[in-house]
Amino acid sequence: MTAWDDVRDLIGKCDADGVTALVLTLDADGRREIARQLPGHLKEIRRYLDSWRGTGEHAEALRAAGAGTIATATSVASWLTRRGLVGADSTVDDTHRLLRLVRMRPPTWQADLAQRLAGRLRGRDPSYELTAALIRETGIEVPTDDGFVVGWVSRRTAGRPLADVLADDPLLDALLPRIFEAQGVGEALNREGIYPWPSVLHTLATNGRADRSMMLDGCLRCFLRGGTALELRFFVRLHEALDPTVNEIEPHARDYLRLLPSSTGTVAELALNHLRRLDPPEPEGFGEAATALMFRQEKKLVRAGLSWIDQVVRHAPGHAEKVSEALVMIFSHETHDLRERAVRLAVKHAAGMSADTLRDAAGALPPDLRAQLATVVSGIEVKAQAPQASRQGAALTPGRRELPSPIGTAAELAASVTLFARDTEHWDDWIAIERMMAGLVELAHRDRDAVQKALAPVMNQEFPWWVAGDPGIHPVGWLLTACRNLVSPGSRERWTKPLLPLPSHVHPLHRFVLRRAAEVFTALQNGDLFPLLLATPTSVSGHINPAELIARLERLEASGAEPFPADLDQALLRIPRSVEPETVARAERLSSPAGRLVARWMAGAGRVTPQVAIRHRYLDGASLRWSDDGVPPVYSRSDPQIVPFVSAPATGLEGIDALFHVPSFRYAECMTWWLGIMPSEPEAAAAYLLAFSMVGRRLAAPESASLGELAGATEPLGPVAATLLLARLNSADPAQRASLLGTLATLAAAGHLPGHDLGEQLGLLVTYDLVTLSRITSALVEITNAGFGAQVWPIVTAALPHLFPTGRERGVHGLAALIALGADTAPPGAGTEIPGLAAVVARGGSSRMVREATRLTRLLRE
Template sequence: MSAWDDVRDLIDKCDADGVAALVVTLDDAARREVAKQLPGHLKHIRLYLDSWRGAGDHAEALRAAGTGTIAAAASVASWLTRRGLVGADERVDDTRRLLDLVGTRPPAWQADLAARLAGKLRGRDPSYELTASLIHRTGIEPPTDDGFIVNWVSAALGHQRMADVLAADPLLDTLLPRIFHAQGVGAALQWEGRPTGDTWLGGLHALATDGRVDRAMLLDGCVGRFLRGGTALELRFFARLHQALEPTRAEVAPRARDYLRLLPSAPGTVAELALGHLRELPAVSPGDFAEAVEALMYRPEKKLVRAGLSWLDRSVRLTPEYAEAATAALVSAFAHESSDVQERAVRLAVKHAAHLDPAPLRDAAAALPADLRARLGVSEKPGEEEPVEGERPVLLVAPALPRVEFPPPITTAAELGAEFTRLAGDSFHHPGWLNTERLMAGLVELTHRDREAVRAALATVPVRTWERSEDDPLAWLWAAMRAVASPSTSSPAPRLPARYRISVPHLLILRRMAELVTAARADALPPVLLATPTSADGHVDPAELLARLERLEAADMNPASADLQQALLRIPRRVDADVVSRAARLTTPAGRLVARWLSGEGLADPVVTVRYGYAEGASHRWFDEGQPPEYHYDPRAASFVAASPVGLDLVDPLCRDPETSIHRLGGYMNWWAGVMPSHREVVAAHLLPFFNWEWSERSPRLPILQDLARADGPLGSAFAAMLVFHLNNEDPAERTAALDLLLALAAAGDLPAADLGDQLGHLVKNGMVTLSRVIPSLTEAERAGAGAQVWQAVTAALPRVLPADGERPPSGLADLIALGVRTAPPGDTTPIPGLAAVAARGGSSRMVREALRLTRLLPARREPLPARRDPTRPEEM
């Protein structure tokens, strides 16, 4: 047997001691043979074990074999730190065995191995003990690599007498200063909580007290580590070490500038530590004070802002020359998003008015709510003018909706063939509803104009098989194209889905497509389609609609039923009088029907309501019928539409309650806004049940709402509920896009603000939306200039979410009330049921304080406080 066979047998038996004893007896040739075979055998073992744990129990034997046979020190270092031989199995503890093997090599080789191992250590590496022992043995300069420092720190963890262990360590003086620089030390020591005898905190504190370690070095190291930055977890150990050292004023004073540099952006715990030491100094220069308090006013942590204001209060009271810096800080505090901070800043401004400059404070008061401006003696915002009666306030920020390009018509048979060829060749290409309308119109008009040219152009279009053909509009369009291209060989037409399986807007789309297929198969395509839109929002220009009717009359043809009804639904809400007069001259039944709709005798605005309930088995119960058992809790929203029938078989179902069954198809919902572009709230009513089935921290359907925003007609509860869902989306980008949509609607005067607030209250109350996730968007809307609309939303939402006695308030309620404080117009008398009861609870909670502030802003309609609320009485949902 070869030397490799003997070594391999011992490795496979996991006999590391046997391997070590054997390899020292081998000659150079045998060692080279073993070293050559080791990498392949490691791969074989890992494949055999099929384990993420690497070589498992074989690791120690493999490490011994490599250390005893591989020639170059650099290659041994790579082998010992190789993935699969370290870090995966905590039982690897072979330092003594490997030291004996390394001891057979020359001293220079051992020193080279020690230096190379130190540079390769990562995390808590089992090769650290070997490396440290070799450093002691060879006497080389201790390395300062980050990996070695982290392992040095980690190796000492858990010793009962940490101070004695560190004091006896010959590497202490060289390596200790490096712990403030090496990446990973903070993570290794982040869980040390108190300076006890078995912790680094306790050991370093004891050594600094005894003079074994320089206190100044430790303090400089901590402050320097803070200045280099990092997360709160990465800096936690150093903050606790700094705290344990308890620096004196004499030690803080020369480092004051460094502490000031920490205030703007250091993690909260570090900034709080720095501020605490600065406040203990007997004096800070006015310039340093101004820099410090200004930085604190921009911190997101209210605790730090309040601490800064307390420091300002004390400093101005004792040292009036700080007044200029205090004025600048209060100006910043007036614009803070927290009403608590604003209120405290106003209190300080009034308290120290004799020392402060009133002009910048008066200008900054524009950011304050009305009650705080009044306490400053500023009744109106500077420069604020009375609004003109009936004039809509202009938003400061009004983002435009994403633009939709209206496609040009198809004018030649060759262009039509190219479009269908593209549709056939790209299985991922979807033309969208506007392009589909364009293809339908082109197929109809060009075929009527020159059938043979169209057939020649379509003859080369590849054959494509459509899946889900019965409910896919493109499958019907394809069937119509094939019927025109080769009537004798066209494939069977799709069949309309069963009525119980399809939503009403989708049915209208498919019925219109089915008419096209039927006409193409009968070689009876009309000269024009009535319902082809003339604008990107789906409307048909009334004058163009009349011209199309006149073309049909001239061809002695009647419009298809679904095409006619779709055209009626696409008539704009405003029609010129001369078009109405021209339509009155039409004589066909279809012409007279269109004339009535153009004159305003068509579909009146239906009433849409939204109701919330829960599933109970196969049935549905509403919350006003009693709360569900907890284990049945399954919130659902459903919309209801009420309208007078117009006698049209496809229009009337659109104006009845949408079906909510999950068996119905909600496909092609991004086409629905174009079905009823003048009645967008009705479309929203049909969309809501499908949105709600995903209810919806994730639903990426905002483009559908943007299409509704481009359309016309009133918006109400159904649209508002879907907008709230998107403001609650877990994706920040989706929330930002939803906010832009809200602002665009507000700028146009179309935002249903009261409905938005009412639905927000419902959805929060029913556990379908997180209030604290929606509040930031409403706050941004207020800052952008939509304060009046935000106030309407707040006053509608609050009665739904204000807690009854003993009820836990939703997270973010205090912020919602504070938003009302900031947006309430002077003299408003809007009643908010339940607000006075919350304000009268007493206590120091922020919710109660904000409720009290809002009640003071609405003095004309204060709600009387009930003597006692009966907790058994059911609350209105």
């Protein structure tokens, strides 16, 4: 047997000591043979051991074989720090063994290995102890690489007290300053139970073994450099363990002020606590620091900042004017006790503050706090319910966008088709699809050759399957295939007949959209082109202006053409419910069958109102029960679900009747289109979307559904649309919430916000644990701060009776914030009776829920 055979057998037995003893006896040729075979053998071991375990128990034997046989220091350092050779849990402890092997090499080789290992260490690497031992034995300059520093703070102490280990450590003076700079040291030192480093370093500083001022400066540098709370937690602990004196803090006061705006909460709190020990800073810097604190999201910091303002202004009244702007920022804060505290400070120090600043900001306060401020600042209207301004001063994004201009040229049409052909991301933009479809029909009727010429370069490009082959069952795929056939009518890939899926296979609204696309496809295929489409909306809500629809019908009658059937059905659904009498009279002069149908529809004859309702289904054990009033017994909330129902009498129009009699189905797309299909029946469209909104035990509107069209609703929204709005507000996606907040603001401004229904459904959904109350409340606070408190008040009054606890039960999480919102939006002296409110007040105690309920009661009785 060769030396390699013996070593391989020992590695297989995980006998690292045997490998070490054997390698020490080998000559140069034997060591070279083993070094040559090791990489391949490592691959074999990894082949039958999973990657997470690395080389498992073979690691120490492999490390010993490499350290004793590989020729160069560079290669040995690479081998020892190789992934998979440090142990699955970094518990390899083979320093004594490796030192025996390395000591065979020349001193210069050992020094080279120490330097190269120090540069390759990563975190808690078992090669750290070997590196440190070689540094001490060779006497080389202590390396300060990040990995070596992390290894130094992560090392084992073999049962000795850390204080004794560090006091005797010759590396301390060189490496201690580096812990404030090396990457990863903070996380390593913060591991629970690693060692009591903060207290030990404080002891070493007290004994003169470590430089105290260096450590305080290092902590401050870490804070100013920034990082996550986890990365900085150790340095916060060390800073507080050192317990700096006022004389040590004062020279760095400006740096501590810089920490207040954007550092982590723990660092900002530390900085503020030490600043409060000093004399007041100069007025300008104090004003900026106070303003920064008022912008913080942490209520604890804002509260501490208000106390600091009070402390400073009491000792330096001249600083009051500089903090006026900071103080009034809290007047529109979502937490009432912070606003209350800010008003008390404003009243207390009003003599030194800017009366104009206080007066201008008073409108953001609820009436009771405004009355307190009015006692020291003249000109504040107490009784008027002024619109409240957003804390950040930013208006909500409108919920509706502008309707794009129609496509007027073949070049514009080609650009639109290219957009859809390149990326399916645009297939959810139903308004853009309507625009493309209308342009395609009109321009192909006007000048088919020009359209073919403009589309040819687009269709001849290499596009994905939705252009090149099967169009699928999405209207855009059908329209793009129609464009391809228009450009290449003789193509073998020509798709000649769009096949509508069976009614039971797709949702009726999805199938309705496909019918319209199929009509356009067939017309382009057969050359039976009409001058225009009737149903192209004139509003982003999906509505058609009745006068514009009549004008389109007049053009069709003049050309002797009848509209497409599905296009006519869609046009009828987009007619507003309220049409001016003179417009109806104009419609009655139309002579075509389609014109007479539209005239009857505008007059209300034959038009039906779908009946929409919600039932709350829930499971009680193994039985399925139904609650018609939506309030199941308390003991039966194990598995609640929202089930919407839509029904309507037959209109005699098959395409429309199919939308209100929904069979079972398996598939749905084009949800962004649904509200725009029947904008005059928003409750029915919302019901269909709501059916797709249950996600496990949570409620969230489908991401593929657009709710912006509700902002243009001309008909009253009811409980179904309200539930859908709450489902979207319950989303954790900031973009979805921001978009819907704009929709709600638009509805509120138009007086169409369904306040009572929103409140009723909110109470029920929170009771069933289908939505998170705090998310909804935060959205309502934003609507209130945008100036729509009067529209939010009905929501709160309708929701609270469902949420008040009975007996001594705890209130649902977030209830206190909703009661506070009610107090902020309640009309003074309204006298509104809110069932259950008195019982909450009667509970007594100092909880926020009781305090806010008491405040709301007082406001309602004023």
